[in-house]
Amino acid sequence: MTDRAAGGGDRAGREPAGAERRLRGLAASPGVAAGAAWRVGTVEHAAHSGDAAAELARARAALKRAGDELTALADRLRADGAAEQADIVETGVLMAADPALDAAVEASIARGSPAPQAIIEATDQLADTLAAIDDPMLALRADDVRSLGRRAASERVAPSGPGPFVLVAQDLGPADVAELDERVAGIALAAGGPSAHAAVIARGLGLPMVVGVGAPLLELADGTPLAVDGDRGDAVVDPRDPPPARRRAAAVASGPAVTRDGLRVRILANAAGPAEVRVALAAGAEGVGLLRTELAFLDAAAWPDEAAHRRMLEPVLALLAGRTATVRVLDFGGDKTPPFLRDTTARGIALLLDHPGALAAQLQAIGTADGVRVLLPLVRDAADVEAVRAHTQAPLGAMIETAAAAARADEIAAVSDFLSIGTNDLTADVLGTDRFAPGTVATHDPRVLARIAAVAHAAQAHGRVLEVCGEAASDPRMIPLLVGLGVGELSVGAARVAATHAAVRALEGAAQLARTALAAKDAGGGAATR
Numbered sequence: 001m002t003d004r005a006a007g008g009g010d011r012a013g014r015e016p017a018g019a020e021r022r023l024r025g026l027a028a029s030p031g032v033a034a035g036a037a038w039r040v041g042t043v044e045h046a047a048h049s050g051d052a053a054a055e056l057a058r059a060r061a062a063l064k065r066a067g068d069e070l071t072a073l074a075d076r077l078r079a080d081g082a083a084e085q086a087d088i089v090e091t092g093v094l095m096a097a098d099p100a101l102d103a104a105v106e107a108s109i110a111r112g113s114p115a116p117q118a119i120i121e122a123t124d125q126l127a128d129t130l131a132a133i134d135d136p137m138l139a140l141r142a143d144d145v146r147s148l149g150r151r152a153a154s155e156r157v158a159p160s161g162p163g164p165f166v167l168v169a170q171d172l173g174p175a176d177v178a179e180l181d182e183r184v185a186g187i188a189l190a191a192g193g194p195s196a197h198a199a200v201i202a203r204g205l206g207l208p209m210v211v212g213v214g215a216p217l218l219e220l221a222d223g224t225p226l227a228v229d230g231d232r233g234d235a236v237v238d239p240r241d242p243p244p245a246r247r248r249a250a251a252v253a254s255g256p257a258v259t260r261d262g263l264r265v266r267i268l269a270n271a272a273g274p275a276e277v278r279v280a281l282a283a284g285a286e287g288v289g290l291l292r293t294e295l296a297f298l299d300a301a302a303w304p305d306e307a308a309h310r311r312m313l314e315p316v317l318a319l320l321a322g323r324t325a326t327v328r329v330l331d332f333g334g335d336k337t338p339p340f341l342r343d344t345t346a347r348g349i350a351l352l353l354d355h356p357g358a359l360a361a362q363l364q365a366i367g368t369a370d371g372v373r374v375l376l377p378l379v380r381d382a383a384d385v386e387a388v389r390a391h392t393q394a395p396l397g398a399m400i401e402t403a404a405a406a407a408r409a410d411e412i413a414a415v416s417d418f419l420s421i422g423t424n425d426l427t428a429d430v431l432g433t434d435r436f437a438p439g440t441v442a443t444h445d446p447r448v449l450a451r452i453a454a455v456a457h458a459a460q461a462h463g464r465v466l467e468v469c470g471e472a473a474s475d476p477r478m479i480p481l482l483v484g485l486g487v488g489e490l491s492v493g494a495a496r497v498a499a500t501h502a503a504v505r506a507l508e509g510a511a512q513l514a515r516t517a518l519a520a521k522d523a524g525g526g527a528a529t530r
């Protein structure tokens, strides 16, 4: 069964009560939270037990649990004003109880499949049947049934009880974090990295998170008092002075962000859906500088069509109501690869340009309303931007995320309406590091700063707005350097909006600081300019 029990059951037998223990990890999302540890794990998918009735009961329980999870998620979406999305999620609830699905699961178990495999086989079979009928609505249902199957077969366990909980896991995906409810006060991961998308989402939701804590974390029994310190990067077992259980409330910024010496910087937000946009606007964001549309489709079984994009976009655009809405077209690839693209190596805009129908469908859904602009991920050269230009009248921005693209910043700026530096990927590419591995993100390294400066120079030469939307945009060490290099827009996690705003307003002499940093010979010199 689930590895929730793997912690050994009675924690009193292993830890003297009240003995505080600090496990070192890495800070992934700021803030401090405490609650009862709750382990989420992937289940060991044991082979067929030999007892078909037991396997069938296990499969039915898994489908029921998946249906219950989707009901809870739909309720939350409805409360968030996303009624249409809630309706979609609820179709999964009906499917989970569908007698035809139950019969297919039973048949698969009779053929010798263990419960999780039987669920996948049955849902895939039903999805294939739906997809074979030439009807776009049924094709969407096929996606839904496949995603239901994966959810049920993975046997994730949602915490039960009022909370607050600190979620403990080996690793989590971005969607897992996005759907956490208010009972979860913080997250501690044994693995993971501060730049992974799960961490990006946690920061957006203002959910304290530490990653890379290591195996001892997974030995904690459910219910162990646990604090996460997302500022220092610690998980504290049996904390002596538990911090307040709930996540830190975001402060509110007001008025435009202008440095003391008069540089105006627009503070925008990174978001994946309406919940983060709401938090960001309430904290004083002027709009969205990066909407990560791909995160809504990580479970997709095929390229989303125009209707699916519209359903994803409408609640976000409604909240923004004409403010800046920077919609990034699907940035699939790497850790954001849906099952149907598993064998694909292309990423970002290159992948979309290989599938022009998929790109056109999304651009059509994005439209050209006031405030809307389109962002292209992993642009390689001017030709990428020009190829997209043929499909839309919306302003086009190019993301500069590789050293190669930075070297071509001038030709890219010439054909773009604005540029946006993805410092997470750019830093990893320039330094040859893995952004998803535990470790610090060294965007302040002069080799990275030199690329940022080159892009800033190109943007300036062509009169283009320059945005930074990677994590560096909210890093207090980087904000002075970025502003000093001429960055006009900082797009940050919703929970960082107010702090970024305050950091900009406190700034003076940024341009001189940036010159000093660029002159530094190594990362240590760069850090010394902080």
Ligand SMILES: C=C(OP(=O)(O)O)C(=O)O
Pocket (backbone or CB within 6 Å): 200, 290, 292, 401, 421, 422, 423, 424, 425, 426, 469, 470, 471
């Ligand atoms: C903002 C970026 O893109 P992603 O969504 O991949 O983090 C980045 O790489 O800095």
